[in-house]
Amino acid sequence: MPLTDLEIPRTDGAIPPEVRRFIRDADRRISDFQVWSRVPAFVPSNFEPAYRVLRAVAENPLARGTRFCEWGSGFGAVTCLAAMLDFEAVGIEVEAELVAEARRLADDHGLTAEFVAGSFVPPGAENRVYAAGEYAWFTTEADAAYAELGLEVDDFDVVFAYPWPDEEGVTAELFDRYAGPGAVLVTFHGGDDFRLRRKTVGRRKK
Numbered sequence: 001m002p003l004t005d006l007e008i009p010r011t012d013g014a015i016p017p018e019v020r021r022f023i024r025d026a027d028r029r030i031s032d033f034q035v036w037s038r039v040p041a042f043v044p045s046n047f048e049p050a051y052r053v054l055r056a057v058a059e060n061p062l063a064r065g066t067r068f069c070e071w072g073s074g075f076g077a078v079t080c081l082a083a084m085l086d087f088e089a090v091g092i093e094v095e096a097e098l099v100a101e102a103r104r105l106a107d108d109h110g111l112t113a114e115f116v117a118g119s120f121v122p123p124g125a126e127n128r129v130y131a132a133g134e135y136a137w138f139t140t141e142a143d144a145a146y147a148e149l150g151l152e153v154d155d156f157d158v159v160f161a162y163p164w165p166d167e168e169g170v171t172a173e174l175f176d177r178y179a180g181p182g183a184v185l186v187t188f189h190g191g192d193d194f195r196l197r198r199k200t201v202g203r204r205k206k
């Protein structure tokens with residue numbers, strides 16, 4: 001098995017009021033956005049359980065560091081939640097209007113989170129993506145964002161993604177190939193379903 005599945009520790013503590021307020025505001029903005037603007041590839045995560053999972057990662061010795069990247073960050077809410085948990089949080093999103101909304105959301109809540117327009121697929125990985133399958137929404141048609149960030153995929157300690165079902169395999173494959181040893185991948189799969197996986201330390205890149 002290329003990535004190791006980890007159990008997500010339970011975090012039963014109350015959600016802080018400022019986080020509740022933030023999630024309410026993000027949900028409201030997204031509902032409004034979806035009335036006037038349609039980006040069919042964008043479906044938001046379930047933010048409260050997402051916060052609980054990120055808090056479990058932050059509060060337990062699961063991640064090797066605090067650099068966080070959301071692959072396909074949409075409205076940016078999960079990246080903002082990571083920032084609220086003191087991750088150095090970055091979101092990469094291919095749709096420019098979503099990047100603008102994400103920046104506005106973070107600014108309005110006084111959060112330090114960076115959003116970059118572009119593709120999270122690392123340069124040179126495009127053929128690997130298309131060899132792995134066909135996708136309804138997944139795209140590689142954008143500049144890679146890592147150059148703008150001045151970072152590589154393997155600089156990130158925690159990557160979050162909400163892949164469409166037909167993107168789940170290739171998302172894990174990209175993480176397995178390009179993330180650094182010991183980095184963790186958090187993925188959302190609908191409802192309350194999250195997976196936490198770690199790239200095995202010392203595994204050789206193919």
Ligand SMILES: C[S@@+](CC[C@H](N)C(=O)[O-])C[C@H]1O[C@@H](n2cnc3c(N)ncnc32)[C@H](O)[C@@H]1O
Pocket residue numbers: 041042043044045070071072073074075076077078092093094095098118119120121137138139140141161162163164
């Ligand atoms: C299912 S939505 C999830 C949004 C957000 N992560 C969340 O959990 O609320 C997937 C997002 O990935 C974006 N996306 C698809 N391919 C991408 C790529 N190669 N690089 C960056 N964003 C991409 C889509 O535009 C969409 O906003």
